[in-house]
Amino acid sequence: FDGKGVNLELLPQVTFKGKTENVVKVTYDGGVGSAPDDYYIMYINAETNLLDAFKYIVSYPEYFPNGGHAPEKITVTQGTTTVNGIVFAKGFKTYWSNEEKENG
Numbered sequence: 001f002d003g004k005g006v007n008l009e010l011l012p013q014v015t016f017k018g019k020t021e022n023v024v025k026v027t028y029d030g031g032v033g034s035a036p037d038d039y040y041i042m043y044i045n046a047e048t049n050l051l052d053a054f055k056y057i058v059s060y061p062e063y064f065p066n067g068g069h070a071p072e073k074i075t076v077t078q079g080t081t082t083v084n085g086i087v088f089a090k091g092f093k094t095y096w097s098n099e100e101k102e103n104g
């Protein structure tokens with residue numbers, strides 16, 4: 001996510017699934033990539049510094065030629081495993097985002 005035309009914004013910490021999360025919003029400058037209106041909101045565990053979840057939208061012009069985007073989704077990691085000292089998510093589950101529930 002780091003590079004020219006990529007914007008990182010530190011948002012207030014939240015509690016997600018009972019854990020304190022550092023929250024970073026990722027946006028893009030116009031002309032960057034094929035869908036500069038996309039965004040990601042990363043939930044980074046404040047204790048482990050591992051990604052626990054991320055929210056995002058898809059605004060790819062081929063799918064939305066008149067503008068707009070798909071509803072926001074949230075992807076949540078499903079456990080971790082360590083291989084040769086590198087931590088990987090075992091899996092992911094993606095849900096439609098629901099603003100009525102706690103950060104999800």
